[in-house]
Amino acid sequence: MKQALPVPEVVQQVAEYFSMLSEPMRLRLLHLLRDEEKCVQELVEATQTSQANVSKHLKVMWQAGILSRRSEGTCAYYRVEDQMIFDLCNRVCDRLATRLEQQARNFRVLNGKR
Numbered sequence: 001m002k003q004a005l006p007v008p009e010v011v012q013q014v015a016e017y018f019s020m021l022s023e024p025m026r027l028r029l030l031h032l033l034r035d036e037e038k039c040v041q042e043l044v045e046a047t048q049t050s051q052a053n054v055s056k057h058l059k060v061m062w063q064a065g066i067l068s069r070r071s072e073g074t075c076a077y078y079r080v081e082d083q084m085i086f087d088l089c090n091r092v093c094d095r096l097a098t099r100l101e102q103q104a105r106n107f108r109v110l111n112g113k114r
Contacts, residue, residue, distance in 0.1 A: 020064050021088075025049070026057045030085060033067070037079035 020026065025047065032038060032046050043054050058078055061067045068081040080086075 017064065020060055020066075021085075023057065023060075025053065026061060027089070029054070029057055029061070030066075030080065030089070033078060033080050034086065037070075037077045039072075039075040039077050041075065043078070 028047055029043060032043055038046075040051060040054055040058065043058070044051050047054060058067060058069075058076075062069050062078070066080065066082045066085055067078045070077050
């Protein structure tokens with residue numbers, strides 16, 4: 001039985017979600033926010049980049065529903081709202097580790113034959 005093609009709008013949303021995660025700075029920010037909320041200034045200091053750059057990436061993740069934001073005085077605090085994001089990242093990291101291990105085994109076999 002033939003499987004139905006996904007609705008184009010759904011495919012577009014999935015692509016946008018993965019595209020949002022394709023930016024290294026966003027992955028760094030997610031890592032920093034993994035265990036606790038942080039204010040923008042803490043994230044700026046930890047990443048050693050500009051406040052404008054950090055804010056731009058936080059906004060993208062906030063709009064995607066991955067982060068939540070609260071204000072306290074003049075500070076904006078962010079935390080991870082969707083913990084599932086870490087399951088996804090862990091699966092990708094595990095897959096990459098498996099591939100690297102396989103490549104290392106293949107290299108050792110090739111090296112041993114020489």
